[in-house]
Amino acid sequence: MTRAFLVVMDSVGIGGAPDADRFFNGSSPDTGANTLAHIAEACASGRAEEGRSGTLSLPNLAALGLGEAVKLASGAVAPGVEAEVTGHYAAAAEVSPGKDTPSGHWELAGVPVPWDWHYFPDTQPAFPEELVAKVCALAGTDGILGNCHASGTQIIAELGEEHMRTGKPICYTSADSVFQIAAHEESFGNDRLQKLCKDLAPTLHAMKVGRVISRPFVGTPGQFTRTGNRRDYAVALPSPGLCDWAQAAGRKVHAVGKIGDIFSMAGIDDVVKGSDAELMDHLDRLLGEAQDGSLTFANFVEFDSLYGHRRDISGYARALEWFDARIGQVIAALRPGDLLLVTADHGNDPSWTGSDHTRERVPVLIAGLDGAGELSPGLCQFTDVAATVAAHLSIPAEGPGRSLI
Secondary structure (H helix, E strand, O other): OOOOEEEEOOOOOOOOOOOOHEEOOOOOOOOOHHHHHHHHHHHHHHOOOOOOOOOOOOOOHHHHHHHHHHHHOOOOOOOOOOOOOOOOOEEEOOOOOOOHHHHHHHEEEEEEEEOOOOOOOOOOOOOHHHHHHHHHHHHHHOEEEEEEOOOOOHHHHHHHHHHHHHHHOOOEEOOOOOOEEEEEHHHHHHHHHHHHHHHHHHHHHOOOOOOEEEEEEEEOOOOOOOOOEEEEOOOOOOOHHHHHHHHHHOOOOEEOHHHOOOOHOOOEEEEEEEOOOHHHHHHHHHHHHHHOOEEEEEOOHHHHHHHHEEEEEHHHHHHHHHHHHHHHHHHHOOOOOOOOEEEEEOOOOOOOOEEEEEEEEEEEEEOOOOOOOOOOOEEEEEEHHHHHHHHHHHHOOOOOOOOOO
C-alpha cells in the first residue's frame, strides 16, 4: 500500500500571486515579492554571505523542479536553482482571503477559509477594553503588558523584566490574525500560560481571530530566550480536511511540527515537535516506521519564524541549503509506492519592506511517482495538493481541488 509525506517549507513562496496587489506590508503592496527568487539573487550578487557564501545551492529541490516552478509562477529566474528535472512540479495559488499560516495550511488540506479573519489595528492600545478585561480575569492580574503590534523577541527583551516583577502577561499581535501571550516559564509558569491561552481561545475564535499563541520564555533580563514549548490554539476547520479524510478511511495520520496546533488535532493520531533539525530527524524516523497507507504531514517553520519575519536573507539562504541537503536524504529513503510532496503555505520575502508575510504562489514538488502517474507542469490551486495526496492514497477527497496526477 502507498504512503504519503506532505512537507511544508513554511513561507517559501515563489512570487507571482495574481492578487498580490490586494495584500500589504505597511503601505506597500506585495506586488513583486518573490521569496525564493530574491534570496537567490542576493546570494548570486554576494549579499548573503553571513555563515555561507556564493550562489544559492539547492540541487535536490532544483531536481524536483523548484527553479522551473519559480519561472512558471512569476517568470523570474532563481540563480543557482537550476538542474535537470527528475521530479514533477507545479505552482499553486491561494484563494483564501489571507496570507497566514492557518489559511495556507487549511487550503493545502482542501478547505479554503470561508470568512475574513479579524485583525487588530496597529495602534496602541491594539486590543479592545473588554478583551483586556477577559485576559486579566483569566490570568488573575490587574493588567497586561504590551497591548500592541510587536516582534516577539523584541517585546520580551523590552518587557520581560517588568513582566517578572509584576506578573502581568505580555500580550501582543502582528499583521497576522493572532493574539500572542508571552510569559516566563518559571516566574509565571508554563502550565499557567497554556491554560490562560486555552481558556481565552474561544473568545478570540468567536471574533474570527485565527490563533491564540503561547510564547513561553526563560532567562534573566538581557538574556531572555523563547523556548520550544510554544503552542498555537487555532480555530477549528469549518469542514473536514485531508487529515480527516485519511483518518475516516482508516489511515494513520502523523503530524510533525505545528501541524497538530494548526488543525486543533482534528484527524491526527500523533504529533512530534521540536526545532527544525529535530523535526527532520523525526521525518527520517517516520520514513522507516510509518505504516502502509499512512499520511505524514510536516511543517518546517524556521524559514518563516527565524529568517523571513526578521528579514535575514543570509539566514534564510542557510536554512534552505540545510533543508535541501536533508530532503535529499529523505528522497533517497522513499520506498516504492511512496509519494513526497514538498510545498509552502505563503511567502515571507526577506528582501521585502515590513516584516509581514508576502502574498505569493508556492511550489508543488513531487518525488516518488515511480511511473504511477504523471504531473503536467502548470498553474494550480492550493486545494489541488490535498486532492493529489488523497488520490495517491486512494481515499475519497471531499474538497474542491483536483488531483494533479
